[in-house]
Amino acid sequence: xxxxxxTTTKKTETKKPITKKAAPVKQEIKKQAPAAKPAAKPxxxxxxxxxxxxxxxxxxxxxxxxAGSMDIPTVEAYAKTIPGVAFVxxxxxxxxxxxxxxxxxxxxxxxxxxxxxxxxxxxxxxxTFRTATKEGGLNPFRFEMANIREQNSxxxxxxxxxxxxxxxxxxxxxxxxxxxxxxxxxKKVPVEKAAMVVGAGVAGMQAALDLSAAGIKTYLIxxxxxxxxxxxxxxxxxxxxxxxxxxxxxxxxxxxxxxLIELYTYSEVHEVEGYIGNFxxxxxxxxxxxxxxxxxxxxxLIGGGCNGCGDCDAVCPVIKPNAFEMGMKPRKAIYINHPQxxxxxxxxxxxSCVKCGLCVTACGPEKLAIDLESKDEFIKVKVGTAILAxxxxxxxxxxxxxxxxxxxxxxxxGLEFERLICxxxxxxxxxxxxxxxxxPKKVAFVLCAxxxxxxxxxxxxxxxxxxxxxxxxxxxxxxxxxxCTPYLFYMDIRSFGKAYEEFYYRIxxxxxxxxxxxxxxxxxxxxxxxxxxxxxxxxxDRPVDMEVDMVVLASAVQxxxxxxxxxxxxxxxCSSDGWLLEAHPKLNxxxxxxxxxxxxxxxxxxxxxxxxxxxxxxxxxxxxIPIHKGEVELEPYFASCIDEKCAGCGMCVNLCxxxxxxxxxxxxxxxxxxxxxxxxxxxxxxxxxxxxxxWMNHFTTPQIVAQIDAFLLGGEQ
Amino acid sequence: MERTKxxxxxxxxxxxxTRLYLEDSNPEFTKSVKAISRTNAHMCYQCGTCTGSCxxxxxxxxxxxxxxxxxxxxxxxxxxxxxxxxLCTTCYSCxxxxxxxxxxxxxxxxxxxxxxxxxxxxxxxxxxxTAIYASGHGVPNNDVxxxxxxxxxxxxxPPTTHTYAEYMPGIRKILDHYKLKANADRIxxxxxx
Ligand SMILES: Cc1cc2nc3c(=O)[nH]c(=O)nc-3n(C[C@H](O)[C@H](O)[C@H](O)COP(=O)(O)OP(=O)(O)OC[C@H]3O[C@@H](n4cnc5c(N)ncnc54)[C@H](O)[C@@H]3O)c2cc1C
Ligand code: SF4
Ligand code: SF4
Ligand code: SF4
Ligand code: SF4
Numbered sequence: 001x002x003x004x005x006x007t008t009t010k011k012t013e014t015k016k017p018i019t020k021k022a023a024p025v026k027q028e029i030k031k032q033a034p035a036a037k038p039a040a041k042p043x044x045x046x047x048x049x050x051x052x053x054x055x056x057x058x059x060x061x062x063x064x065x066x067a068g069s070m071d072i073p074t075v076e077a078y079a080k081t082i083p084g085v086a087f088v089x090x091x092x093x094x095x096x097x098x099x100x101x102x103x104x105x106x107x108x109x110x111x112x113x114x115x116x117x118x119x120x121x122x123x124x125x126x127x128t129f130r131t132a133t134k135e136g137g138l139n140p141f142r143f144e145m146a147n148i149r150e151q152n153s154x155x156x157x158x159x160x161x162x163x164x165x166x167x168x169x170x171x172x173x174x175x176x177x178x179x180x181x182x183x184x185x186x187k188k189v190p191v192e193k194a195a196m197v198v199g200a201g202v203a204g205m206q207a208a209l210d211l212s213a214a215g216i217k218t219y220l221i222x223x224x225x226x227x228x229x230x231x232x233x234x235x236x237x238x239x240x241x242x243x244x245x246x247x248x249x250x251x252x253x254x255x256x257x258x259x260l261i262e263l264y265t266y267s268e269v270h271e272v273e274g275y276i277g278n279f280x281x282x283x284x285x286x287x288x289x290x291x292x293x294x295x296x297x298x299x300x301l302i303g304g305g306c307n308g309c310g311d312c313d314a315v316c317p318v319i320k321p322n323a324f325e326m327g328m329k330p331r332k333a334i335y336i337n338h339p340q341x342x343x344x345x346x347x348x349x350x351x352s353c354v355k356c357g358l359c360v361t362a363c364g365p366e367k368l369a370i371d372l373e374s375k376d377e378f379i380k381v382k383v384g385t386a387i388l389a390x391x392x393x394x395x396x397x398x399x400x401x402x403x404x405x406x407x408x409x410x411x412x413x414g415l416e417f418e419r420l421i422c423x424x425x426x427x428x429x430x431x432x433x434x435x436x437x438x439x440p441k442k443v444a445f446v447l448c449a450x451x452x453x454x455x456x457x458x459x460x461x462x463x464x465x466x467x468x469x470x471x472x473x474x475x476x477x478x479x480x481x482x483x484c485t486p487y488l489f490y491m492d493i494r495s496f497g498k499a500y501e502e503f504y505y506r507i508x509x510x511x512x513x514x515x516x517x518x519x520x521x522x523x524x525x526x527x528x529x530x531x532x533x534x535x536x537x538x539x540x541d542r543p544v545d546m547e548v549d550m551v552v553l554a555s556a557v558q559x560x561x562x563x564x565x566x567x568x569x570x571x572x573x574c575s576s577d578g579w580l581l582e583a584h585p586k587l588n589x590x591x592x593x594x595x596x597x598x599x600x601x602x603x604x605x606x607x608x609x610x611x612x613x614x615x616x617x618x619x620x621x622x623x624x625i626p627i628h629k630g631e632v633e634l635e636p637y638f639a640s641c642i643d644e645k646c647a648g649c650g651m652c653v654n655l656c657x658x659x660x661x662x663x664x665x666x667x668x669x670x671x672x673x674x675x676x677x678x679x680x681x682x683x684x685x686x687x688x689x690x691x692x693x694x695w696m697n698h699f700t701t702p703q704i705v706a707q708i709d710a711f712l713l714g715g716e717q
Numbered sequence: 718m719e720r721t722k723x724x725x726x727x728x729x730x731x732x733x734x735t736r737l738y739l740e741d742s743n744p745e746f747t748k749s750v751k752a753i754s755r756t757n758a759h760m761c762y763q764c765g766t767c768t769g770s771c772x773x774x775x776x777x778x779x780x781x782x783x784x785x786x787x788x789x790x791x792x793x794x795x796x797x798x799x800x801x802x803x804l805c806t807t808c809y810s811c812x813x814x815x816x817x818x819x820x821x822x823x824x825x826x827x828x829x830x831x832x833x834x835x836x837x838x839x840x841x842x843x844x845x846x847t848a849i850y851a852s853g854h855g856v857p858n859n860d861v862x863x864x865x866x867x868x869x870x871x872x873x874x875p876p877t878t879h880t881y882a883e884y885m886p887g888i889r890k891i892l893d894h895y896k897l898k899a900n901a902d903r904i905x906x907x908x909x910x
Contacts (some may be wrong), residue, residue, distance in 0.1 A: 402814060455818045518765055520765070536766070536768035538768075543774045543775045
């Protein structure tokens with residue numbers, strides 16, 4: 001009997017409506033006339049005309065997480081007395097298969113109309129219990145969670161009685177809502193078959209290559225004039241010591257060639273509208289002053305456009321520091337970062353260009369690549385999903401005054417070291433002292449410079465790759481400069497990756513000296529410009545004053561400059577240190593709490609190249625799932641307008657942060673209408689409407705009022 | 718026998734069990750140091766920045782980092798009886814730079830407070846108390862100073878209790894309230910007879 005009943009309910013409650021809905025929904029979007037069924041129902045609001053509520057309550061022990069802090073039998077006995085409750089049960093782990101089975105079975109056996117699970121947080125297990133509710137034959141939105149773990153047992157561990165009472169309250173409140181829950185049907189929207197990747201360092205490049213390889217059109221947006229990010233500034237890469245350019249350049253070339261990747265360099269994301277499946281993104285292409293061959297052709301200059309010859313570079317009279325070379329090499333106002341750039345297109349830095357026109361003449365009448373009057377362009381594209389890969393920059397280490405960066409010439413950063421030791425760098429790969437061009441014989445490396453620092457002037461986290469790159473730097477000087485000794489001042493050597501500890505062994509074996517002590521301060525000898533490194537050899541227990549020729553600071557890293565603005569556009573949060581926040585640090589490290597937006601590489605937190613590439617491939621895979629599925633379900637929490645009550649005042653329209661509301665004519669009256677796909681269910685309009693005409697699905701006024709009553713009146717109606 | 722004098726004792730000392738036992742730790746000591754110093758005395762990660770900054774360390778056996786370690790582990794006894802405890806100049810260089818944002822100087826001060834409760838305090842510190850009680854200054858003015866002051870156009874005595882002796886009773890009242898002078902006198906007497 002019960003079995004039979006179960007199958008029939010399933011049919012009517014779940015399968016049928018969903019199949020019925022699935023088809024019309026798509027049309028509805030086009031017609032822009034949503035809010036059909038769910039809105040129609042609540043019109044007869046206030047007193048529920050539903051069947052008499054029969055709520056099932058399931059109390060979870062969560063092992064001892066919950067049961068250890070409260071008296072479950074007391075809570076259970078109390079739950080049985082709550083009006084509307086038809087069945088109560090408890091179990092060690094409600095989220096387990098047997099736990100979920102209890103819900104499914106009870107729905108059929110006790111003809112339940114609503115389910116309450118008193119356990120952890122909706123964030124953790126709402127989806128689990130919704131599925132169980134659905135499996136039992138009820139609409140999944142007839143489920144309500146009472147949090148008795150995070151907000152109760154964990155914080156009231158030492159107050160058994162208080163925790164028990166609080167759990168009773170939480171369950172009573174949840175039951176009040178569960179009694180009034182209505183069937184809801186998620187909306188399906190189609191997903192645009194295109195993706196966007198913001199930032200073209202190794203993370204963004206890898207993500208874009210993977211997405212395009214999966215057949216997805218990908219817009220790759222890079223703020224700089226060329227792609228490659230920090231990795232293109234590195235000389236060699238630990239622990240294998242392959243040349244960074246040699247392994248990166250092929251990828252850069254692939255990105256440039258791949259027809260499915262549309263590359264926008266010297267560009268940024270200007271505006272983002274929409275939601276998963278349908279992001280409308282405006283790209284700002286900054287005035288570059290130089291036309292690509294494609295752009296030239298579009299202007300009718302067949303065969304024109306920049307071919308990277310550099311004739312302009314030779315004549316430009318304006319000299320500026322080259323940021324790619326960490327300011328250690330000059331560039332012109334018209335420049336490329338380095339000879340291997342992708343794309344090989346010059347850029348005019350209009351902040352320093354004096355518009356003398358010499359470059360225009362040098363470029364000549366055939367190419368006509370230079371346009372001194374070029375303006376920013378705004379391009380609109382539609383994408384289904386997006387990946388942020390905006391990387392990092394160095395913490396301004398001069399703020400730690402004790403180490404003298406920018407005060408003492410021979411104190412440099414790790415990135416400056418990379419350029420100085422690199423054959424294509426400003427010194428042709430000769431590491432020299434900036435003060436006198438001499439080759440150093442003793443070089444100190446200051447690890448954890450500004451990392452693991454709780455003073456507020458520095459970063460509390462470990463920057464994660466500086467131990468390893470300092471080992472690499474030590475190797476590079478031993479290899480390149482005979483007789484030169486590297487001294488590594490460290491607190492811990494964090495060589496945690498595959499083949500990293502072995503690399504540490506190798507570098508010590510090569511002759512690097514390790515001194516376990518964080519550098520207290522550095523003093524410059526004003527005559528020789530040599531440096532005294534002061535610390536404590538904590539293993540010898542002796543203060544140290546070591547005179548060296550040069551100091552390299554393994555500076556902390558922080559999110560790149562424009563990360564904050566960009567993440568806001570996509571509605572992505574960040575943690576207090578600015579790194580972008582993943583949906584779950586362990587189980588969803590590439591996702592964010594904004595559906596359809598993912599994270600790759602260092603923008604989520606410091607990572608070396610192996611981890612960066614792995615995270616990029618993870619993000620690309622995650623971002624391709626909705627695109628391959630072709631449609632996504634949206635939570636049916638949107639607002640609906642009760643046309644009879646709406647006065648058409650339109651005051652809500654401007655309040656909506658997602659521009660989901662509009663005034664329309666209906667049956668000769670002006671009423672508000674919700675574009676459900678845009679509505680995020682925030683409730684701003686619902687709380688505001690003076691006429692009470694806005695019905696917030698799943699958070700309806702009667703439901704909320706019932707919850708408040710249940711709390712304040714202690715169950716008495 | 719005469720010829721080996723001292724050796725057996727020295728050997729015995731060398732062969733002493735120097736291991737750290739759980740009983741050596743007093744968690745209450747960590748708590749008191751933290752409460753008195755009002756700094757995170759339990760958070761030191763032994764980086765060495767403090768000792769590297771310390772002007773006292775290069776020319777003495779004083780190691781601020783070692784005291785921080787003792788604070789973390791609650792090694793009360795060996796902390797309070799260590800004469801090095803009194804070698805901090807209170808320059809605050811370590812406190813300026815500690816990456817864990819601890820104030821080691823104040824940790825030392827807290828430890829000195831706790832040592833004083835056990836009457837452990839070097840006599841020269843106590844004589845400072847006597848000097849303050851007498852003149853209001855830990856280091857009272859002297860003729861060499863007076864001459865120097867005069868030379869650069871200052872008054873012979875600074876505008877302190879040296880000039881305004883009428884404030885001395887107030888200062889003495891404070892010291893008496895905390896029984897500082899009485900205790901100093903008592904301990905000096907015990908030590909010097
Ligand atoms: C001195 C040093 C040595 C290193 N050596 C090694 C090594 O040997 N081996 C190793 O594995 N790792 C090494 N690393 C770490 C390595 O640099 C990183 O793992 C890697 O660069 C991270 O790549 P990414 O793409 O996440 O970030 P990035 O390389 O920073 O790339 C981010 C890209 O996004 C762009 N961008 C930023 N903001 C925006 C925006 N708002 N809009 C559009 N574009 C934007 C940037 O211009 C940049 O091109 C080293 C790091 C340093 C500092
Ligand atoms: S116009 Fe600008 S970019 Fe061209 S040569 Fe003159 S200063 Fe350089
Ligand atoms: S990776 Fe090493 S040097 Fe860098 S912050 Fe972490 S521990 Fe310090
Ligand atoms: S500087 Fe701070 S963290 Fe480092 S050893 Fe000294 S007290 Fe400990
Ligand atoms: S305050 Fe004391 S411990 Fe700290 S650096 Fe100065 S003398 Fe050394």
